[in-house]
Amino acid sequence: MxxxxxxxxxxxxxxxxxxxxxxxxxxxxxxxxxxxxxxxxxxxADQIFTGFASPVVVTVVEILLIVQVLARARLFDGLAARFAAAGPSGFQVISGISSLTGFISIFMNNIGAFAITLPVALRLGTALAIPRRQLVMPVSFAALLGGLVSLIGTPANLLVSDALTNATGASFRFFDFAYVGLPVAIAGIFLLAFRVQRLFPDLDEAPATASPARRRIVVERRIPDGSPLIGVRLSDCPPRFGIKPHALIRGDNFVFGPLDQSVIEAGDVLLAEGGDTVFVGLAAAQALMADAHPHSLQPDFTRVEAVVMPESTLVGSRIRSLEIFHSRGVAITALSLRAPRIEGRFLDLQLSIGDILTLEGLRMAIAEALEESECLPLASAASSEPASLSWRPFVLFACGIAASAAGLRPDVSFAGVVLVLALLNHLNIRQGMADxxxxxxxxxxxxxxxxxxxxxxxxxxxxxxxxxxxxxxxxxxxxxxxxxxxxxxxxxxxxxxxxxxxxxxxxxxxxxxxxxxxxxxxxxxxxxxxxxxxxxxxxxxxxxxxxxxxxxxxxxxxxxxxxxxxxxxxxxxxxxxxxx
Known part of the structure; x- marks a missing residue:
């Protein structure tokens, strides 16, 4: 060697x-x-940066720009409403939304397909009382499986096609991957849809302590007068109230000491975590009190959950430093996070990919902040774009796919799609490149x-x-x-x-x-x-x-x-x- x-x-x-x-x-x-x-x-030295001019990288950039436009079109919102009105079974919903995700992923990158269909899946789950845990993983896996089918389904396919071109002078055709990918995708989607209801039964009504797999919600709340938590030791909070305390603040100071000797008093601030619904119940029982939002009485006030995406500017930031929300009067009231350790106060928590923020504020302010920070809202508002225009980006994208399938190089065909989208004002290339x-x-x-x-x-x-x-x-x-x-x-x-x-x-x-x-x-x-x-x-x-x-x-x-x-x-x- x-x-x-x-x-x-x-x-x-x-x-x-x-x-x-x-x-x-x-x-x-x-x-x-x-x-x-x-x-x-x-x-x-002259080959160090040749990768940035590679047709593979150019094609990926073009697909990501097009996905930004398709994600805003919300073509599938109406389909989801009609599907929910039909009253399908849990298996039909899971297999249907997974199949839709897999189909979309054939023509765009995996994360784009996941981001487009996830809000639709969550709305269907809420409308039809299907647990979130039975929907999210199948949608994620379906996006990966759908990428097996076409040349542009995932960067890996483009890369091996480029390797074939360098070795033989001929690349893979657009759907050469489908001979293997399509049957594997179909089998994987329906196998998971069949198993997932048994693997993840409905835990929504179970006690918060019944399963450590429940989504962790971390909040910081004040103890009001008359709260049933007054006089309770911190060590008794998990068995009696279903919450795990992390910090008790009295005045401006932390209350230190063993959990079985720390007693909650009126006016204290409690940093704690619990299951999805436990804090709603505690608020209804006036056990914990959140600070009132100054715009809570306005008709445009809303509450939104949003997930931190891989490309988000929030990754690695602490809540106290998020001026993108604070400057717009948007409050972060709860956080579902993956980090195993929780230290300091709520504002000291650091965000990572996949964390979910609960936001309160005016609808337009939240929408602007989420768009600027590249976070994905889990409950989408209706699109302001006219329905007649929502089809146009999909038609243009289909033309690009058809051109690639006919033998035109993908980087050339999708460059044409990007150009037409920009000319029709569907895409701001400067903003799209920044995002x-x-x-x-x-x-x-x-x-x-x-x-x-x-x-x-x-x-x-x-x-x-x-x-x-x-x-x-x-x-x-x-x-x-x-x-x-x-x-x-x-x-x-x-x-x-x-x-x-x-x-x-x-x-x-x-x-x-x-x-x-x-x-x-x-x-x-x-x-x-x-x-x-x-x-x-x-x-x-x-x-x-x-x-x-x-x-x-x-x-x-x-x-x-x-x-x-x-x-x-x-x-x-x-x-x-x-x-x-």
Whole structure:
């Protein structure tokens, strides 16, 4: 093994570990790795930033811009209302909304599909009394499964197509991935819809302490005169009132001491957490009192839940520093968070991806703040855009898809869609570019030269040689089975684009060593990179789902392993049937 190969493998291993730890921003890790690769002599200076001009990155940017327009069109709000009026069963709702999510995800990135259909799913759940935990995870998984079907469904598909072009001069066609992806998506969606009602029974009426999987709500409330909490020790709060106290403030000072010796008094402020509905009951019993909002008597006053998206400017900020809300008179009254530790006061809590804010204020002020901060409201207001215009962006997008399917390069066809949307005033390109998920784009662009170095340094050939000692890759099915397994094993811990970039050169070496066509190997990479159902942190969709649905880590294992095993076996059969 040469110095370049060894240094590249060490660099990749270090980056994968840092990605999986999620303690550093992914764009920082990516740029550091990109510069380190040049310092190690893996590629010359004129190739450091070639990833930013890659057709893959350009296409992803274009799709994200188009998704911004489609998300505002709210085409599916009316469909949801008609669906709810039909009185469907729980299985029909779960499978129907999951199928819709999967279909949308065929034509846009996974997070965009999840963001468009999640508010629709939650409204259906509220209208039909379906627990949130039975809806959120299926929608997240369906978005991942739908991405298996088309060239633009996920960046991993674009990346392996680009690898095929570099190796053979011909790329995958738009729906080449559907031979494997469509049956796997259908099977996965209906398998999960069938199981999820048994896995997550209705806990909405259960006591707040009945299950630690319930979504945690953290609030800071004052103890009014006459409250039944007066005279209660903090240690008695969980069994008697279903809340877990974190801090007791008297005057301007914290009350320290053992929980069984700290007694609540009138006028104290309590920082506590509990289940979804427990604080509503305590407020009705006048046990806890929130500060009255100055606009609460105005007709436009409203209360909205919103989730912190991966691209949100709020990630890493503390509540006290959110001038984007405070300056508009919007109050943050509760927080559902994933952080295991709660320290200080409510205003000291730090936000992360998937946290849910409960906001109170004037409707327009909340809408402006959420749009500026890139947070997703979980209950959407009716669109002010005329219904006759809401179809136009979808028609234009369909034209771009048709052009790509007919053989035009995706980056060219979707550039035309972006241009027409801008000319028709559906898209402000300057604002749209500012609102893009730049950490993901930077990561993707930075990883492309590193992935190319896997091939140019001979590291892919060396790794393929090592793996061939364990698996007889001369038979294509064994090599494909190993590639698919490696992709599925890596993707729960790092994003799917990184998996595709790292494994695509190795898959090509497998095909070369066995003297086989590379198509099946590369589709195995793309499919395995998107079959991410076992952890909440491998893909942003699952991270968001964990916060919104109140799932535990083990819930993903319980729900995901049958889908993962079924998808692996079915994908392998379909690869052998259509591509070998």
């Amino acid at each position: 040469t110095f370049e190969q060894a240094s590249l493998l060490i660099l990749l291993l270090a980056m994968l570990v840092l990605f999986s730890l999620d303690r550093f921003r992914i764009e920082v890790v990516s740029i550091a790795g990109l510069l380190a690769g040049h310092a190690l002599g893996l590629y010359p 893009l998920n730049w950490p993901i784009i930077i990561m993707l662009a930075a990883m492309i030269p590193i992935g190319q170095a896997v091939a140019t340094t001979g590291a892919a050939e060396t790794i393929a040689g090592w793996l061939s000692l364990a698996v007889p890759i001369t038979h294509p099915l064994f090599g494909i089975a190993l590639i698919l397994f490696l992709a599925m094993a890596l993707t729960p811990f790092v994003n799917n684009a990184t998996v595709a970039i790292v494994l695509a050169p190795i898959a090509l070496e497998f095909a070369k060593a066995g003297n086989h066509a590379p198509h099946a190997y590369l589709i195995a990479v793309a499919a395995g990179a998107s079959l991410d159902f076992l952890t909440p942190f491998g893909h942003h969709n699952n991270t968001l789902a964990m916060g919104i649905g109140g799932y535990r880590f083990s819930d993903f294992l319980r729900a995901g392993w049958p889908v993962a095993v079924t998808s692996y076996g079915l994908a392998l059969i379909l690869l052998a049937l259509f591509w070998l």
